[in-house]
Amino acid sequence: MADKATLKIFRGDKEGGELKSYDVETYPGMVVLDAVHDVQAKQEPSLAVRWNCKAGRCGSCSAEINGRPSLMCMTRMSRFPEGEPITVTPMRSFPVIKDLVTDVSANFAMAKKVPPFKPPPRQADGTYRMQQEDIDRIQEFRKCIECFLCQNVCHVIRDHHSPQFAGPRFLIYLAGLDMHPLDTLDRRELVKDEFKVGLCNITKCCTEVCPEHIHITDNGIIPLKERVADDYYDPVRWLMRKMGGGSGKEKARLPIVDDDVAKTRSATPAAKRGDAE
């Protein structure tokens, strides 16, 4: 009772490309990633696609399915109307490397800019004590699988190309550090001036596409904006900050970042066939 579906997959690279149609046989529970793999194994062995866990945990197989940013491994084929082709295209905010694979290295560069967690000394008994309710919110942010779908739909990144803007993924990372009961660094000035939290205009597109259902905007970015605003625009807090009281935390500086993220990819262009170009 083999049913069929048609996929239209983007084939191409940074020079351009086109949608190509492929028919696949479907089976119970099949997800879009299964269908893409089927095409790869039987029709187009050189088809480029990233994936790892196929269980929605690693965030590798991000793509746009019928235009909607999704994880291919968590999108069931049965979700789509029978007989209509399913379009699979690469995330559009990142440069295409090949087919469904995009260059997401900007995210790894951004991660290096965030001053890391810095704890106080442990208590005398060798433990850190934290109440579960004080970390529930941060644990929500730490569910992030770095699929970068939120970065992909963010208007500030997509339309305004503001390279400094941290984007939703890193704003919730910063929010999580800011709310961490143990952390001793004050990153709020950086959040405002370097990571440009003010550019986010709270359209919540990031929250809508998050496969982990993290309330990125409501629980992360808005409270972060409020904390920064309180520090800088509340006259009493402003005065306290000027007098050096403030949060009582050590002021964070940007880590010294060399350009080695660029080196994580080869600088040379793609080799053509097996031997020389």
Added chain:
Amino acid sequence: MSTSTTEFERHEHDVLVIGAGGAGLRAAIEASADGASVGLVCKSLLGKAHTVMAEGGVAAALGYVEPKDNWKVHFRDTMKGGRYLNQWRMAQLHAMEAPDRVKELEDWGALFDRTADGRILQRNFGGHKYPRLAHVGDRTGLEMIRTLQQHGIHCGMQVYMECTVTRLLVDGDRVRGAFGYWRENGRFVVFHAKAVVLATGGIGRAFRINSNSWECTGDGQALAYLAGAELMDMEFMQFHPTGMVWPPSVRGTLITEGVRGEGGTLRNKDQKRVMFDYIPELYANETASTEEEADRWLRSTGVKLSAAGESSGNPKRTPDLLPRDIVARAIYSEVKAGRGSPHGGVFLDIYSRRSPEDIKRKLPAMYHQFKELGDVDITKESMEVGPTAHYTMGGIRVDPETQESRIKGLFAAGECAAGMHGSNRLGGNSLSDLLVFGRIAGLHAAKYAKSTGTPRLDDAEIEACSREALAPFERAEGPNPFVLHEDLKDKMQTYVGIIRNEGDLKKGLENLGRIGEAVSRVKVDGNRHFNAAWHQAFDMRNMLVVSEAMAQAALLRKESRGGHAREDHPDMDKGHYAKVNIVARKTPTGMHVEEVPYADPPAEIKAVLDEKE
């Protein structure tokens, strides 16, 4: 013109770490902290390694939930779980150092679930006497890899993402680097290094039904073997008892043992709790014999079962939490006896045991996974589960103190190294393994690098690597590597699977020979630009090396122990096979497999093993 065969990028490091899961990251952090220049190579993007799939927790005798716990109990549990074939020194170091390694993660920002008094919460798991697994719901591996990643990138290491290593470079008995290519564009790259740490994980992708990601193709084991190192304990393959069995798309996908740790129970089609009929003699005096006692034990350890009941007395453990090999074979037997679930597994219930709120809070990823992929609401219905190839106890034979292989400067840590788990790994011991031995490997690799000069590279060796890498493009015709992979998965599942016998293993080896020959003729079309078929060709070479070692070792071990079950030798041998490990190495005539004597622990360690609490 074919001059490009000798064109390559070159990077020089004191220590090159291959693999960026938990073990690789931990090794790279340690070597960096020691002042070494460190390169970290991974096949995927950073943070995507299979460690993210670890769910239930990291085992460490912190003693926060049960103060009676200490390293000696953890050591005993680990040795018993491995049926006493573990390299005792590794099991000892692991049990002693795991608590510090977990606390260190807290220092780097990890947020484990908390006890009422604010310390790290620990949960029950199979084969662990006390609640011992520090965890974050059911996404502990993600928390760990993200913590290591966020700490690691500020330690000065250089990360090379989406780069495949195809060969180690060796000068006689000494490592001098690695050869590989960028997946993005196929360009060759040579890493010139004084020391190399392999941390490439497992080999699950060789089986039809497995819980592993695409990366788990035995690369480190194969690279080490091809370079002259030894593989050990390869016959011991862990089949996790609870993989998804339906729908076909997700067959094998892992369901955490944490479901049973939180009170879940296995039932057959008659709704009978399965495990009470499968309690082996080795575990009889510590395992509950009635459902009432099993539930009483769960309550006594803090599990809030929805049905009210006693938690008093001195109840014994629930058999649902016996070690994985026992539970996996029990499920296999139930299904074979016709008492399985509709799709060839058994039922796993948590809905009848815990409140929906508890389930969603303690097992959010499981809830999500079943809802999205299986149309099952686990707060209302049973899951269907069956064994899935999960973890290799065997791997590269290393020195227990330093993690160095028999090739100088070549170290291994985590799943690709052998010895720590003996014949069967306890759940939770892999996350602690990768922290403890990742650190030890990184430490000793840095130390070794300091003690030695930079080895010279050899153009001829690099040229040979380049020829090997390009060969699939040069052939006029040849088999498709994806088709061969399907063939391999079927044959390993059928002939080298959860229950083995001599005839099957021999058939398996014949098939591996045939597939291996075909892999050497693979033809790849297109160019080197992110070419999946080309990548698959190397994965196949590696999987075949490891599969052959597994089948050969399984044929040699004529008994059943841990992750190796022979229906023609169903008992665990108390004599000969209790005292040997099996080692595979490369010879000019092919793979040679032999028994080596098991190194017995000294008297003081024997005393720890025999101690009664």
